[in-house]
Amino acid sequence: MSKAERTRQFIIEKAAPIINRKGMAGASLSDIMEATGLAKGCIYGNFENKDEICLEAFNYLSQSYVKSMMAHLQPFTGSKAKLIAYLDYTLAGKHRDEMGGCPVINFGAESDDTHPAVRERVKQVIRSSREFITSLLREGVESGDYSPDLNCETQALKIYTLLEGAVIISRIENNREQLEQIVNLIKAEIETF
Amino acid sequence: MSKAERTRQFIIEKAAPIINRKGMAGASLSDIMEATGLAKGCIYGNFENKDEICLEAFNYLSQSYVKSMMAHLQPFTGSKAKLIAYLDYTLAGKHRDEMGGCPVINFGAESDDTHPAVRERVKQVIRSSREFITSLLREGVESGDYSPDLNCETQALKIYTLLEGAVIISRIENNREQLEQIVNLIKAEIETF
DNA sequence: ACAGGAACAGACCAATTGGTCTAAAAGAAA
DNA sequence: TTTCTTTTAGACCAATTGGTCTGTTCCTGT
Structure with missing residues (x-):
């Protein structure tokens, strides 16, 4: 990893939670300079423009979310146990809280009319999340669960729709209760599968 | 209605869809000036600052949504028929399309970390939407449905969570199919109530 | 019709925006 | 260690931002 690559990654990691919180339009280069402690020239030496930083920030947020989710799921065996663990990890929302909310919602809501490239990436993340849950269910069918x-x-x-919906509602209400209720409903429903 | 009141309302109505689309941070005063054809002095003669316009824009979007929803529901009799009509109106999404998306999602996602007053209003709108659906269900219980x-x-x-979740997903995917599927699931579920 | 107040236009402002450019500093290769 | 390339700092830029202020225009009540 070259110096530039490391710096680039460093900028992305520092900028991501800020952009997630303030939005792509609301987060300024000054914000990013402050968070990284780097000068403007350095940032523009590593990125074409602000939009590129935003796109990479979303990529980083979603990828690191998947990584930590997979790490959390790893100890569980059996697709049903993994699905429950998936729900519990979503409910806990540690990664979300650290990063300033669900990036799919934040970037999705902002990008849909303004940032086509970001929107496309958000779309892909939604797709693969749905596919992951689908594959867990399919495994469960195979195994007779x-x-x-x-x-x-x-x-x-x-399931994915309920989770995304509950995540927004709980965030705006600033109350875990709604998400908790929804996760419990999903768990009950899984038992009827 | 005084001249000022009419102008104020005019500004809100023209600005609302723009702010809903571009976001509160992304929509500039120049955007609002262009959309209204009014000069800066006029706009600031009717509003304290941009934030006030944003807040009123959200109020307008949510109130006009409720109004058009109620108008759509009016011909239906019986709480179950009204609930189905509620789902169908959400699915059709005419108001949403005209206004540039669901304001609860757009303003909710942006305001949660930055605009406490807006966030509070979004919270209220979520509350009353949930209460409305609750009351329809309660009526249905009373009537034996x-x-x-x-x-x-x-x-x-x-139901509300599924709708909000499906609205985001469909908007990002730019495809009504997901929302359609979810509405059908809800309809099927109502039959089991 | 006219006077007085309300409403509006637009010049003006300082601060900030995203972005460029050059010179200095830091790294890597020899 | 020295050379040469890569990386970084920060002054600089034009454009735009949200916001103010004054003079003009438009209403409205008499």
């Missing part, structure tokens, strides 16, 4: 009639894609969409 | 055991608050939260 769930009925063979289970419509895995549809139920995965439902 | 649903089982007396139905947990109206919880199911209302679930």
